[in-house]
Amino acid sequence: MAQAQSILLVTSDPEAVQPVRRSLALLQPVQTLCLTDPRDDAIRHMLAHGDGVSVIVSDVVPRGVDIVRGLRGLLDPFRLLKTPILCLVTRTSPRDEVQAWALGASAVLATGSTSGALVAAVRGMLQPGETHPGLQPPELERQLAVAVTDVGVAVADMLSSAKQGGRISTPAIAEASGSMLQGIGTVGISAWMRLVSEVDDQTYRHCMMVAGFVAAFAMSLGFSHGDCDRLTRAALMHDIGKAFIPLDILNKPGPLDATQAALMRSHACLGDDLLRAQGGHGEMTLDVVRHHHEHLDGSGYPDGLSGRGISDPVRIATICDIFAALIERRAYKSPMTDAEAFQIMRGMTGKLDMQLLTMFGRLFARPMPRSA
Ligand SMILES: [Fe+2]
Ligand SMILES: [Fe+2]
Structure with a gap:
């Protein structure tokens, strides 16, 4: 064998x-x-x-x-x-x-x-078909596997540029977004998630999962291609501030203490500061990067926004971000099933946009693959 x-x-x-x-x-x-x-x-x-x-x-x-x-x-x-x-x-x-x-x-x-x-x-x-072991993909899946790797590379380069003080390549992010929309639009979100779940690095995988859910959700809501693209790019970059968080905190196999948790929470502002300083990033991206941890009841961070102060793109990104975090494997927890994740999110009444959450749930007519 x-x-x-x-x-x-x-x-x-x-x-x-x-x-x-x-x-x-x-x-x-x-x-x-x-x-x-x-x-x-x-x-x-x-x-x-x-x-x-x-x-x-x-x-x-x-x-x-x-x-x-x-x-x-x-x-x-x-x-x-x-x-x-x-x-x-x-x-x-x-x-x-x-x-x-x-x-x-x-x-x-x-x-x-x-x-x-x-x-x-x-x-x-590598020999053809050697990437992403366990798959014997037909041509369409092979192309998707290449797209998944390319998006992973864009995320890796984005985070390392951010860390080193280099310029974030917006063409690379745009290309990654285009590949995702085409790939997910063609073979569906399940195939995308099956491949993304094999990505080893927790931070890369999370960005790719959130962006995948956002792309699929935006398409299912009938957004224009331009809006799907803007939202997907924003989702790919939503955690860019994590480039400044030490790996031992990002990958800590247990709960964070108060100091570490505060440092972790700073990623939203750090990402926003970085992109504003560089310039050339759209308002939607800045909004999602800074506010994807805000809650409708004002209990989120960093600005304690509430109700209508939180835009629709941010509400969408927040739902996808929380869902991805719940079903992902992390150093400190096992992955949840979709049903378990939805149950928890339905309990977040007052914090999340429940109408959008219901629509998000319709994406999952088929069972989703689990991260191994
Ligand atoms: Fe985040
Ligand atoms: Fe996130």
């Missing part, structure tokens, strides 16, 4: 390589191996059965006798198996690039490249 395929990420700094790991996980499960600490049993098992590795990505700087020897010893068996090897190299050091080729690299890419460039390079090295 064919072994499940993983990308093997070889590094000398497991902490610094996290952004690379998160991007690669959009394509396949990722096993990280620290070159100087190869003790992980799962990794050793995989190395002993080399056919479980689809692609190797190395961000190790190939300098120093011990490092080069260790890297060569690790990579040689894979070269024999013809496993593709992508080496991330410092463009300012031609010597490192030459060393990477000498170690058997199939391709090299500059360290610090965008998620898009990284995912495109690795996707080109």
Whole structure:
């Protein structure tokens, strides 16, 4: 029986390589191996059965006798198996690039490249149909799988640009929104969610789920294409302020203390501040980014808006945001069923727009897939 395929990420700094790991996980499960600490049993098992590795990505700087020897010893068996090897190299050091080729690299890419460039390079090295394991997709689903990865890349690049103080690429978000509306409009929200639920990173997955629900909901409400597009873009960006929240708080496997919760809540203002400072983002996006945690009874944050002070796009985004959060798997909770999520949301009378919630419920004539 064919072994499940993983990308093997070889590094000398497991902490610094996290952004690379998160991007690669959009394509396949990722096993990280620290070159100087190869003790992980799962990794050793995989190395002993080399056919479980689809692609190797190395961000190790190939300098120093011990490092080069260790890297060569690790990579040689894979070269024999013809496993593709992508080496991330410092463009300012031609010597490192030459060393990477000498170690058997199939391709090299500059360290610090965008998620898009990284995912495109690795996707080109995977066999057709290898992404999103477990699916044997016909052509339409294969296209949707590519769209899901591309949207994930747009979200990854958006969050890393935000964190590094770079400019958010509105064309990339617009392209992601277009892919989603076309994909969901063609194969439906269930197929989209089935693929998105396999995205490993919690923050990327959440943005993609919320945007997926918003796109499907807006289309079902008969909004114009322009309005569906604006709303979907806003949903993709709704949690952009989480780029500034430390990962150990975002992924904490338990309740947040008061200080951590306050920091987490600040993401709404941080996202709004960032987009306003950059300029060029529509009012609907700014409104959704700042206000998607407001409640009709004034109990939400950050501005304690109430009733008519909360716009329809925000009401829609809030419903999709809460629903997605309830049915998602998170580090600190199991996923709920749709029925359980709706039951909780129906209990939020006074906080949510119940008329919109009823209409949202009609999207789910068929059972939704669960995140595994
Ligand atoms: Fe949020
Ligand atoms: Fe959210």
